Structure formats: C-alpha cells, structure tokens
Amino acid sequence: MSGAVVDGIDFDHRAVILCKPDAVVRGLVNRILGMISDAGIAVTDRMDLVAQPWQPHVVYRDLLADTGRRDLRDLPAYIDAAYAGQTITVALAHGEPGVHARIRQLIGHTDPTLAVPGTIRGDFGDDSTAAARAERRLVRNLVHTSDDPAGARREYGTWYGPGRTLRVSDFDRCSMILCKPDAVQRGLVDAVLERIAAAGVTVANRMDVVVQPWQAHVHYWDLLVDADWFPDRNIPQCLDDAYAGKPVTVALAYGEPGIHPLLRQLIGHFDPTRAAAGTIRGDFGNDSLEAALAEKRLVHNLVHTSDDPDAARRDFGTWFGAARRDLLTSPTGVPLQPAHANR
Structure with missing residues (x-):
C-alpha cells in the first residue's frame, strides 16, 4: 500500500463507491446512494x-x-466495452472500521439473480451471470465498492486523482444539529433527523448528551448578553431549567456551501405557530412564543442548527468538544479547523 498514491486520508474509515454505467443509464444512482446512506454510512x-x-x-x-481465469483473453475487451467513454458516478463512503465489509454486504452477490432481497443488487438488479456469459460481456450489477482500505486508496487515486484536495472549507459545509430536550421527550429525534437527511444533507455522528449548564450558557450566549431585552425573565435560570441535566441529541450535517441557510429554512420560524407547513417546527411544533412569554420560559421548538460557519465551529466545540476531535475529519477525509481556530 503505497502512500505515494494518495496521502492524508484514513482509508480504514473510507470506501469508494462506483455506480457503474448501467446504474447511470437506468437512473438508479440516487436510489443506490440513498440505500447506503440509509444504512448509516455517510x-x-x-x-x-x-x-x-x-x-x-x-x-x-x-x-x-x-x-487462473479461462476468459482472461476476452476480459480486457469486455471491460473496455462496458466502461470506456461511459458515464459513471463515484462517491466516498465514511464509516467506522469495517465499513468496506458492511457496504459489500449491502451491495449483495455479484450475480444479481443470487443477491438476496434487501441488497442493492437483489432489489434493483435485472441481469445475470448466465446472460452475460452467453452474450460475452460483463454482468451488469450496478455498483462496486472497495474491498478493503488498500483497495479504497487505489480506487480513490483512480477516480479522484492522486493528491486531489477535497472541497471542504472549514465549516462552510458542516452544521451542527441540536435536537432539544422537548424533541427527546416527545420521541421526535428520529423524525427530525430523517427530515433533515431527506433534504439531501448527510447526517452523521449522532450522539446523545446530558446537558451541562455551561453548554447551554455557551450555546445561548446571545440571549445572556442581550438579557436586557427580557426584563421580566431570569435568562440564566430559564436556560438551566430548560437544559441543565436533560438529555439532548446532537449530530453533524454535511452538505454544500449554503447548508446553513438551507437548514434554517427547513426547521422554520422559532415560534412554531408562525412556522410554515412543511418545516420541522411547523409540522411537529406544539408550543408558542405567546405561551412561553406568559410562563416566563424558553419556547419549546424542537431543534437548532448552526446559523453560519462561525456558529458551526462554536457549536461543535460546545457539544462535541475537544475529546471528539476525531470528528473534525469530515466524511470526505479533510480535517476541519479546530473549534478554537480563527476566533
């Protein structure tokens, strides 16, 4: 395994996905990548x-x-006929060590007729090894992924190019999701995260946290600093009552630049009664700003996402912390800047 092929990426945690020409022609790329993502693999x-x-x-x-192959003489021609000049789609998969075996299992048997239901080839395959042999070609089985870390390193260099810098600029493409105590209490965490993922955003690194007081104070620093706007409420006490010692769920969202306004639009207005239908707060909210003001508390509105890249950097440091610096390597393998950088 030569570091000269590509360096700086941990291929124990990363696999290369190749959606073959038949997947592209049949319009199955989104469904294939969606099945892999639904399995909890970014x-x-x-x-x-x-x-x-x-x-x-x-x-x-x-x-x-x-x-040992009897058809070695014909194989180069089969490969050229199947691939050369054809459109393919490649992507990177990020997971725990063993991700290669997990995806290979999800893909299913090489011969789609032998692939079990629930696998990609079993559900979407329409070819067979027997037909391919009879027609003297490669079997059309939709997708390939790396066998192991060495294979991922080689295939990354093949499709993405040696030394390619992946497109991540600090936290421009990374937001922090906070499913608040009311989302946890109402059993809505899965629904909230699924709604975000359905918007084409990769949701990863989900973690349950029992909130320490300082975390709520750092997260809501702007409320504490602007406490004069709320003369009838004790903001520190409101924060402690709402968060301290209570379970929340946090996760990271990865997407393209512009992810922050996209997610803010998706979650909707902070007052659920003013959030549009189709937004998370509009569809699931059961509180109102009016009720919160009357009861001198914070409004229960289920979820928070980072306002912008600077907020995402601070949110990461607040909820994941220095002990989880390994998560500052995004699913693309490019280190994001530490939570204290550029402050």
Whole structure:
C-alpha cells in the first residue's frame, strides 16, 4: 500500500463507491446512494465523470492479472466495452472500521439473480451471470465498492486523482444539529433527523448528551448578553431549567456551501405557530412564543442548527468538544479547523 498514491486520508474509515454505467443509464444512482446512506454510512463527494480506458483497468487489475481465469483473453475487451467513454458516478463512503465489509454486504452477490432481497443488487438488479456469459460481456450489477482500505486508496487515486484536495472549507459545509430536550421527550429525534437527511444533507455522528449548564450558557450566549431585552425573565435560570441535566441529541450535517441557510429554512420560524407547513417546527411544533412569554420560559421548538460557519465551529466545540476531535475529519477525509481556530 503505497502512500505515494494518495496521502492524508484514513482509508480504514473510507470506501469508494462506483455506480457503474448501467446504474447511470437506468437512473438508479440516487436510489443506490440513498440505500447506503440509509444504512448509516455517510456518502459525500459525489462526482459524475466519463471513464477513461485506463481507469477500469486499474479497478479490475486483480481480474486482469488472474492467470487462473479461462476468459482472461476476452476480459480486457469486455471491460473496455462496458466502461470506456461511459458515464459513471463515484462517491466516498465514511464509516467506522469495517465499513468496506458492511457496504459489500449491502451491495449483495455479484450475480444479481443470487443477491438476496434487501441488497442493492437483489432489489434493483435485472441481469445475470448466465446472460452475460452467453452474450460475452460483463454482468451488469450496478455498483462496486472497495474491498478493503488498500483497495479504497487505489480506487480513490483512480477516480479522484492522486493528491486531489477535497472541497471542504472549514465549516462552510458542516452544521451542527441540536435536537432539544422537548424533541427527546416527545420521541421526535428520529423524525427530525430523517427530515433533515431527506433534504439531501448527510447526517452523521449522532450522539446523545446530558446537558451541562455551561453548554447551554455557551450555546445561548446571545440571549445572556442581550438579557436586557427580557426584563421580566431570569435568562440564566430559564436556560438551566430548560437544559441543565436533560438529555439532548446532537449530530453533524454535511452538505454544500449554503447548508446553513438551507437548514434554517427547513426547521422554520422559532415560534412554531408562525412556522410554515412543511418545516420541522411547523409540522411537529406544539408550543408558542405567546405561551412561553406568559410562563416566563424558553419556547419549546424542537431543534437548532448552526446559523453560519462561525456558529458551526462554536457549536461543535460546545457539544462535541475537544475529546471528539476525531470528528473534525469530515466524511470526505479533510480535517476541519479546530473549534478554537480563527476566533
């Protein structure tokens, strides 16, 4: 495994996904990547490209060099016919060690007719090894992923190019999601995170936290600093009553630049009674600003996402903390800046 191919990415945690030409032609790429994402594996850095002849040669190098294969003479032609000049989609998968085996299991048997229901090839496959042999071509089985970290390193260099810098600029593409105590108490955390993921955002690194007072104070620093706007309420006490010692769920959301306003629009107005239908607070909210003011407390509005990149950096430090610095490596493998940087 040569570091000269690509350096600085932990391929124990990353696999390369190749959606083959037949997946593109049949319009199945979104559904395939969605199945992988639904399995709890972050999918990022999707890229469409036209395959050059050398690229599938490298990906299939073990088959091409296998002296035990009887069809070795024909295999290069089969590969060229299937890939050269054809459109494919590649993406990166990020997960725990063992992610390669997990995705291989999710993809299913090489022969779609032998792949079990619930696997990608079992659910979407429409070809067979027998038909491919009869027609002297490769079997059309939709998708390939790296076998192991060494394979991921090689395939990353094949499709993305050695030394390519992945497109992450600090927290421009990363937001923090806070499912508040009322979301936890009402059993709405899964529904909230699923709604965010359905917007095309990768949700990863979910973690349950029991809130310490300082976390609520840092998170709501603007309320504390502007406490003069609320002369009838004790803001520190409101924060402690609402958060201290209570369970919340936090997660990271990854997307394109512009993710912060996208998520803020998705969650809706802070007063659930003014949040539009189709937003999270509009659909699930059961409180109002009027009731909160009357009771001299914070409004229960289920969820928070970071306002902007600077807020995302601060939110990460508040809820995940220095002990989780490993999470500052995004699903793309590029380190984000520490929570104290550029402050």
